[in-house]
Amino acid sequence: MSLRENLNVVFVGHVDHGKSTLIGRLLYDTKALPDGAIEKVKKISEEEGKKFEYAFLLDAFEEEQRQGITIDITMIQFFTKRRDYVIIDAPGHKEFLKNMISGAASAEAAILVVDAKEGIQEQSKRHGYILSLLGIKKVYVAVNKMDLVDYSEERYNEIVTQFNEFLGNLNIHPESYIPISAFLGENVAKKSEKMSWYKGKSILDTMDGIEKDKGIEKKPLRFPIQDIYKFDNRRIIAGRIESGSLKKGDEVVFYPSLKTTKVKSVEFWQDKDKTDEVSAKMSVGITVEDEFYNKRGEIICHKDSGITVSNSFNANVFWMGKEPFLKGKKYKLKIATQEIEIEIEKIKKVIDAATLQEITGADHINKNDVAEIVIKSQQPICFDAFGDNEALGRFVIIDEFNTSGGGIILGSAEVSKKERETKRLVTKEDRKNKFKELGKLIAINGDNKETNISFAIKLEKKLFDLGQKVYYLDSKEYEKIADILRENGITVIVANREKLSEAVEIIVDEAGKISDNILNII
Known part of the structure; x- marks a missing residue:
């Protein structure tokens, strides 16, 4: 049945x-x-x-x-x-x-x-x-x-x-x-x-008629440890699998410690419950091959699909506490089974939930206000962006033993360009003096996306064979590391993007042929 x-x-x-x-x-x-x-x-x-x-x-x-x-x-x-x-x-x-x-x-x-x-x-x-x-x-x-x-x-x-x-x-x-x-x-x-x-x-x-979301068991494994139980000579790691699946013999990593081991067994109370594989939303107990210290709040993941570990993240937060949510004050954050002391690092904007009016420059968040903030902690926090995994992307905030707020994680907090430069010993100016000039940015645009990408990859090979430092980035990679490569004198090629003011723009026709004349404008 x-x-x-x-x-x-x-x-x-x-x-x-x-x-x-x-x-x-x-x-x-x-x-x-x-x-x-x-x-x-x-x-x-x-x-x-x-x-x-x-x-x-x-x-x-x-x-x-x-x-x-x-x-x-x-x-x-x-x-x-x-x-x-x-x-x-x-x-x-x-x-x-x-x-x-x-x-x-x-x-x-x-x-x-x-x-x-x-x-x-x-x-x-x-x-x-x-x-x-x-x-x-x-x-x-x-x-x-x-x-x-x-x-x-x-x-x-x-x-x-x-x-x-x-x-x-x-x-x-x-x-x-x-x-x-x-x-x-x-x-x-x-x-x-x-x-x-x-x-x-x-x-x-x-x-x-509402269709349930499918495939949570197909997502990366997220198994927050709830407790450790000792039976005879076994140490059973217990908790609820929030996403993914897990089976006997799987190689797993404990975050944030990064200790690696294999699943030795999936435990059961009665013979009818015996299984070697478990999946999302199941409360389970497992044993592992290597004995090392585990604790509540650690997250078990598969080796090839780890979770983000950081001391800060961007979040949408809603505040329901009697007292305002203050910058500089310590609070307790709960994500799955993790409990970590945190504070607000930055309030980007406070939003009136009724009118959607935005307030910038605030140093606190009042009751019933909604805000976009940066949360930081001394201890590392394990999390996913909410869009990737709801269970590890949602949190609550405790103030004096009361649940006073909560929200969703947007992603790791990005360090501003100014902050990055002041914290580093090699500046953009140092790089410019050493490499004499920035790497160029070449944007390949045209009506056909596949043709543009094919052209960009061939152009990368052409310039590389001519002894130039060059790197093709796809659209996801571009935002992350284009500036870093260019600061080190490397020419960056991107395809099918919006018009970029700093770029040497090359319009590609349907044929997508590479001409030697292209090198004259680079």
Whole structure:
């Protein structure tokens, strides 16, 4: 019997826009609630003189019912014929946005609820922004309370236009917009007859249509060590594989120590669980051939696909702490099982999540602000850029034992040209005096990319045979090392790039032939 597919979906939205009502209605319509639950809630509502709300089905705590807002994250399970779901009910009230972040972090898709009558509010925009920072790309917008605007197609289109414009600036492009009335069940579990102008799917059919990301087990191995257990004469390294796969006999490297060994065994509790290979999202224990000191927080990778190790990185960060996020103050950073003391090295810009207005020159980040910063530490940090591996590209920040912020890693922090020159003993001027001149930059451009590249490679060989220092760089390599090569008197050839002001530009025709005359203009 094959395992059923599981999908985690986070629901976000303004505190009064009906998010909890939508979730409650989904549970009601899919018969996911235990027997008697609805009657019990209806009886309590009647005794307290309240009108029954589907949102009450989610209120697990009396304190929440008294305040009229949902405080803690609720993980709700239900299933359809297609698969199992975990709904992450993330609070919408400003004071509890940090809880929303913790919930959204494990989501594969998001449903953002907007009130058709009130329209897009500041909190709706902030939620959209945070979803973009968390890298959740599969976003669906539920335009709720359509009954309050007489199921108006015109009003629905206004909401779609406004939100598309805002979310487009965040590089979020909703998969679809669904007009609904959560309380009345219109377009929730089945198509609504009251909105015949809408040709799309209901909320439930939309969720069933979400395609899970495939291939996480094909990504490079990332196995953060959670703990070391000693049984008889074995030292079992335990943790959860975040990506990739691992099998007995694999050569692995422990980061950041760079110690290398081989997997001796994959451990198991019962004979039915015995296997020599494990993969992403599995919690496992292994032993290795060489005995050396291992500790929680180290990352196990395959030898040919190592992780980045650095003392600084660029990040998008969102701050929810009571006190501002300050430059110079020490905080604790958590990435997977790593816990490292860090501080802000540089605040590049602070962004108002509601208006997207950018503030430069700031020395702190206030509550509910979003920022692009450089984080540094004394200890080395193991990480991936979020776009390459979500689990090792996402972090949280602890301030005085409280989870106060989090974000995603954009990549290693680049040292500015000025900083690079002041820290080095050989300057650009020294190189110029020694080599007499900079290497040239030759840009090969034309209508046909493959022809340009072929021409560039042949030109490299021609100049090399003539005794010149020359190097062809592809587009990825160019940004990294072109300046370094030129400073050492080496001519650099690139193909199919934008017009470069410093370059000797050669336009190549379709034939792509090399003429001896080309050397006269280089």
